[in-house]
Amino acid sequence: MPIVDSGSVAPLSAAEKTKIRSAWAPVYSNYETTGVDILVKFFTSTPAAQEFFPKFKGLTTADQLKKSADVRWHAERIINAVNDAVVSMDDTEKMSMKLGDLSGKHAKSFQVDPQYFKVLAAVIADTVAAGDAGFEKLMSMICILLRSAY
Numbered sequence: 643m644p645i646v647d648s649g650s651v652a653p654l655s656a657a658e659k660t661k662i663r664s665a666w667a668p669v670y671s672n673y674e675t676t677g678v679d680i681l682v683k684f685f686t687s688t689p690a691a692q693e694f695f696p697k698f699k700g701l702t703t704a705d706q707l708k709k710s711a712d713v714r715w716h717a718e719r720i721i722n723a724v725n726d727a728v729v730s731m732d733d734t735e736k737m738s739m740k741l742g743d744l745s746g747k748h749a750k751s752f753q754v755d756p757q758y759f760k761v762l763a764a765v766i767a768d769t770v771a772a773g774d775a776g777f778e779k780l781m782s783m784i785c786i787l788l789r790s791a792y
């Protein structure tokens with residue numbers, strides 16, 4: 643199922659949530675490595691997205707990206723934002739509030755082109771639970787909410 647960033651998606655079933663939690667747990671417990679791997683994959687496959695990060699200017703190879711403390715710190719923040727969503731799967735109002743705030747920052751402060759949310763979300767889904775429809779649904783929810791302030 644492709645990840646969408648508009649419209650709405652069906653609520654997650656109890657079985658989907660259980661599967662998401664078990665796929666996410668080992669990734670989150672190893673978030674420093676996984677987070678950097680995700681960002682490196684994202685930037686090397688979509689260099690145009692890296693242009694939105696002044697801090698990452700000049701980091702042109704996977705090796706340079708991997709070694710950057712700024713990339714590590716950013717990876718940690720992204721992984722924690724996804725973790726917040728996983729933790730609040732039973733409280734969608736809380737999920738909407740947190741991601742709504744984050745959307746505002748991306749739209750107004752960082753001025754990021756929102757077409758890339760789906761692209762990063764697909765890299766995350768592929769890394770965490772490739773082919774799992776429930777995880778893709780959660781990433782669609784995140785993308786829809788990240789676009790809400792645009």
Ligand code: HEM
Nearest residue numbers: 691694695697719720723724747752754755758759762763
């Ligand atoms: C799953 C999608 C994404 C999540 C969960 C996410 C999460 C975050 C978080 C938690 C922050 C820190 C916010 C703060 O400072 O309070 C952030 C900052 C930022 N994000 Fe995202 N983000 C996503 C996608 C993207 C994409 C696709 C781009 C660009 C193409 C992007 C560009 C930025 C930029 C430029 C910043 C500011 C970096 C800085 O501190 O200099 N984000 N993001």
